[in-house]
Amino acid sequence: MFRTPLTNGFLRTASAAAHLRLFVLVGVVTVLVTRAFLALTDYPKLGGGAGKGGLHISHTLWGGLLMLAGLLVMLVFTGTASRRRGAVAGGVGFGLFIDEVGKLVATDGYFYRPAPGIIYLTFVALTGLAWRVTRTGCADRAVPSGATRAASAADTALQGILCGLTPQERSEALRRLRATGEPATEVDAALVALLEAVPERPAPRPDPYHAAARRAYAWLVTQVSGTRGLVHVVACGTTLQAGVLLVAVTCEGLTGGLAGETQWTAIAGALASSLASLVLAVRGTALLRRDPGAALRTLRAALLVDLLLGQVFKFTINQFSGVADWLISLALLYVLSLQVTHRQATRPQAPVSPTALTAR
Incomplete structure (x- = not known):
């Protein structure tokens, strides 16, 4: 009989990484939809006004209730379906909760300027956790105990x-x-x-729309990963993204546009991360002809510096108008990741020498 002294009874489910990713995705979408809805409706207050004695039901309350609902679903029911529904309900609840982090950490309330940066940093940490669980799960499947x-x-x-x-x-x-x-x-x-x-369940009939979408996605991935010219597009895009912020801040400083600015720490952090990303992007572009493998790794490092560090400061400065810049960085990183995967898959294997065969 086997024992598990190192786990202390905690064993990950096979779908842990997928449900974590679902939780994060639903949370991100909830924050973006909530902010867009409130901006379009001029920030209404549910329950009346905010005057003396007025009733205002904050959506933090609804977020807490939805997180509780997701937790209860996973505690009471068993199986993959309950975990999936719990991840969706918990993701929506967490998104509503973290969207009002400004009210919890500062007197400025909902419009506390660093709040978008805090929200983004929170989801970056959760994404890192999901990535870690995915890697550990792959290792467990490779050599399972x-x-x-x-x-x-x-x-x-x-x-x-x-x-x-x-x-x-x-x-x-x-x-x-x-x-x-x-x-x-x-x-x-x-x-x-x-x-x-256990009883057998017939395999679900394939959805023609889902199958068509999968084929279209597979074709798109093949086209993107097989087109080497896109690496130059990614290199230019990464360089431009880093350089534009530096030029914009310099122009604002010279023309007096930063006279009333209060977030100098965020500006300094954004400039430092953009400068680091720009140096890496220029180096990666220069390496494209001599060493494509090193160029891809350097360009990926430039994008990761922007996504993991620079975007935190950019969201603080630009608020949620920085979503477009974030999406561009994600798209560039995705294209670059496909190129890296394609290069690894098509790399010729080194021939085995007769000496090595004899040693075996």
Whole structure:
């Protein structure tokens, strides 16, 4: 019988990374939709006015209630469906809650200028957590421990008891259970019997619209990753993005446009991160001809400096008008990541020398 002394009973579900990403995505969309709606409706106050004795129901309250609802769904019900619904409800609730962080940290209230930067930094931290869970989950699947593979199989079997398993789900669970090649334990044998005994559910019929969207996305990925000229577009875009802020701040300073500015810390941080990103982008562009691999890594570093550090200060300065700049940086990083993946997939394998074969 295996033991799990290092986990103390905490084992990640197979869908942990996917549900974390769903939580973050729903939270980001909730913040953007809430800000857009309030701006279009001139910031109405639910419940009346804000005068003396007036009733105002802040959407922080609704956010807390939705986070509670998501938590209760995951505590009371079991299975992947409950975790997915809990992630959606919790994401909406967290988005409503964090949108009013200005009221919680400053007397300026909802329009506290650093609030967008704080919100962005919060979601960056959550995205980093989801990335970490994804990497750890991939490592666990590559070399699964006895407890991990048994718990994953048990989770799938439990879902099968509730609503059945498709043939693909059953075979995948059995494959994970036997992935290590170690001698089967009594628990393994019991889980195999359970997986084979749960009712079968027919595979869902493919949605033609979903299938068409998947084919279109696959075609787009193939075109983007296979077009080497896009690397130069990404290099130019990264360089321009970093340089535009430096030029804009310089012009504002020379013309007196910064006379009434109060967020000097954010301006200094944005300038420093833009300068670092610009240096990396110029170096990456210069390396494109000599060393494409190093150029891609340097350009990715330039975009990561902007996304992980620079955008925090830009949101503080520009408020939510900086969303367009953020989306451009994300698009550039995505195109660059596809190029890196394509380069790694098409890299020729080094030939194995006869000496190495003899040593084996």
